Amino acid sequence: DIVMTQSPDSLAVSLGERATINCKSSQSILYSPNNKNFLAWYQQKPGQPPMLLFSWASTRESGVPDRFTGSGSGTDFTLTISSLQAEDVAVYYCQQYYSSPLTFGGGTKVEIK
Amino acid sequence: EERLVQSGGGRIHPGGSLRLSCDASGLGITLRQYVLAWVRQAPGKGLEWVSSISGTGSQTYYADSVKGRFAVSRDNSKKTLYLQMSTLRVEDTAVYYCAIGLGDSTTVNDWFDPWGQGTLVIVSS
Numbered sequence: 001d002i003v004m005t006q007s008p009d010s011l012a013v014s015l016g017e018r019a020t021i022n023c024k025s026s027q028s029i030l031y032s033p034n035n036k037n038f039l040a041w042y043q044q045k046p047g048q049p050p051m052l053l054f055s056w057a058s059t060r061e062s063g064v065p066d067r068f069t070g071s072g073s074g075t076d077f078t079l080t081i082s083s084l085q086a087e088d089v090a091v092y093y094c095q096q097y098y099s100s101p102l103t104f105g106g107g108t109k110v111e112i113k
Numbered sequence: 114e115e116r117l118v119q120s121g122g123g124r125i126h127p128g129g130s131l132r133l134s135c136d137a138s139g140l141g142i143t144l145r146q147y148v149l150a151w152v153r154q155a156p157g158k159g160l161e162w163v164s165s166i167s168g169t170g171s172q173t174y175y176a177d178s179v180k181g182r183f184a185v186s187r188d189n190s191k192k193t194l195y196l197q198m199s200t201l202r203v204e205d206t207a208v209y210y211c212a213i214g215l216g217d218s219t220t221v222n223d224w225f226d227p228w229g230q231g232t233l234v235i236v237s238s
Contacts, residue, residue, distance in 0.1 A: 038222060040224035040225075042160075042225075044160075049210050049212075049227075049228035049229065049230060049231055050160065050210075050225075050228055051226070051228075052224065052225065052226035052227075055215065055224045061226070093159065093160055095160070095224060095225075097216060097221075097222045097223050097224050098222065099222075100174055100221045101162055101174075101176050101177070102162040102165075102221065102223065103162065104159055104160040104161070104162070105159070106159045107159045107160075
C-alpha cells in the first residue's frame with residue numbers, strides 16, 4: 001500500500017499570510033508514460049463532505065480561488081494558500097490514486113492565528 | 114444544486130448488517146460512465162477509502178479492512194449506489210460518504226467529486 005504522510009498535522013496562520021501543507025508518498029506516484037502525478041487535494045470544512053481542490057497534483061478545479069496552488073512531483077507534494085482567508089479554515093487532505101488501495105494523508109488542520 | 118443524496122445508516126449491534134444507499138438521480142450525468150465509491154471517516158479521524166465499483170458494475174474493489182464483509186453494487190437504471198455491510202464491527206463506526214470517481218470508468222484510479230452529505234453508522238452494543 002502507498003502511505004501518504006502529511007505535515008504538519010495543524011498550522012495556525014495569520015489572515016493574509018501564506019499557509020503551506022506538505023504531502024509525501026511512500027513511493028512515486030508519477031506515471032512516466034504520461035508524466036502525470038496521481039494526486040488529489042481536498043478541503044473539508046466542519047460538518048461537510050470533502051471538496052475537491054486539485055487533481056493531477058496541480059490542476060485546479062473550477063471555482064477554486066487562485067490563491068490555492070498545488071505543486072510537486074514524484075513523492076513530494078505541496079498545497080499552498082498564498083493569502084489565507086477566514087473561509088479557508090478547514091482540514092486539507094491529499095489522496096493518491098496511482099494504485100489500489102486508494103489512500104489519503106492524515107489531514108492538516110488550518111486555523112487562523 | 115446537483116448532489117448525491119445518501120440514506121441508510123444508524124445504530125447497529127456488532128455482527129449486524131446494514132445497507133447504505135446513494136441516489137445520484139439529481140446529477141446531470143450518464144452514470145454508467147463513472148466509477149462510484151464509498152469513503153468513510155471515523156469520528157474525529159481522517160478519510161479511508163472503502164470500496165469502488167466500475168461504471169457497468171462488473172468490477173468491484175475493496176479495502177482489506179472490509180473485504181469479505183461489505184458488498185458494493187449499483188443500479189444504473191435507478192441511478193443508485195449501494196453498500197451492503199455485514200458482520201459489522203465496532204471499528205466500522207464512521208460517517209460513510211458516497212462519491213463520483215473522475216478517472217476511467219473501468220479502473221480504480223480515481224479522485225472524487227462530488228461527494229454525498231454522509232451518513233453515520235454506529236456499531237455498538
